[in-house]
Amino acid sequence: xxxxxxxxxxxxxxxxxxxxxxxxxxxxxLAVFSMLDTxxxxxxxxxxxxxxxxxxxxxxxxSRGAESCTFIEKNPELLKFTTSIAEKLGVLSSTRFIxxxxxxxxxxxxxEFDLVFADPPYDTDSGGFFVKLLASNVLKxxxxxxxxxxxxxxxxxxxxxxxxxxxxxxxGYGDTRVRIFRKK
Numbered sequence: 713x714x715x716x717x718x719x720x721x722x723x724x725x726x727x728x729x730x731x732x733x734x735x736x737x738x739x740x741x742l743a744v745f746s747m748l749d750t751x752x753x754x755x756x757x758x759x760x761x762x763x764x765x766x767x768x769x770x771x772x773x774x775s776r777g778a779e780s781c782t783f784i785e786k787n788p789e790l791l792k793f794t795t796s797i798a799e800k801l802g803v804l805s806s807t808r809f810i811x812x813x814x815x816x817x818x819x820x821x822x823x824e825f826d827l828v829f830a831d832p833p834y835d836t837d838s839g840g841f842f843v844k845l846l847a848s849n850v851l852k853x854x855x856x857x858x859x860x861x862x863x864x865x866x867x868x869x870x871x872x873x874x875x876x877x878x879x880x881x882x883x884g885y886g887d888t889r890v891r892i893f894r895k896k
Contacts, residue, residue: 713766716742718775725797727766728789735766736831736860740885744858745772747881747892748827751856754778757826760850762814762841767794769829769858774803778827782808784817815844824852834862834887842867846875846895856880857893865889 713735714724727735748754755777761770762784770781771794785791791811798804810817814832828851830842842859846869851857857877861867863884869875876896883890 713768714738715772715775717745717772718777720771720775720801723775723801725766725793725800728793730787730789732833733765733787733790734834736768737885737888740860740888740890741768741772743883743885744769744860744890744892745776747883747890748856748858751880751892751894752827754827758782758823760784760821760825760828762817762828762830762845763832764794764829765790765831767797769831770794770807771797771801771803773827773829774798774801774806778806780806780808782810782821782825784810784812784814786811786813815841815848818845818848818850821848821850823850824855825850826852826855828855828857829860830857831860834865842869843875846877851895853895855895857895859891859893861889861891863887863889869893 759781764783877893881892
């Protein structure tokens with residue numbers, strides 16, 4: 713895992729070998745942040761990294777100027793890895809770690825976020841989680857939600873008008889699909 717931009721650009725870390733863990737490819741993260749650059753300034757943003765895995769999206773956000781990042785991950789080994797990287801980068805004071813499953817962890821959040829990443833395991837039926845996430849009001853009005861799923865995922869939250877979201881980008885990268893939404 714390599715940070716692709718910002719203050720810690722080029723720093724590399726070897727994530728632990730964990731069964732079922734699928735880190736986001738570097739080229740996909742780079743593309744996501746390029747798309748985000750056209751939509752928002754990360755400086756001072758509050759970021760939530762759901763299903764954080766290695767923490768790549770959140771750590772990349774901190775490197776690019778985000779004020780803080782909350783990481784949610786149920787696997788203790790992955791959460792320990794992300795914590796150690798945050799410590800090595802000197803950003804530990806800008807982080808919060810929640811070890812829990814989703815959507816249960818949403819009840820432990822006490823603020824709204826400017827940017828939310830959600831990258832669930834590809835074999836998970838995560839449609840219900842996305843609806844609960846948006847209904848929980850953890851995403852600020854005009855905030856961005858970045859969803860990474862498999863290209864064949866049947867999750868189509870953009871069809872649900874009551875969620876008050878607008879699809880900004882929908883891109884495919886191999887077997888990966890990335891969508892960026894703005895909360896109306």
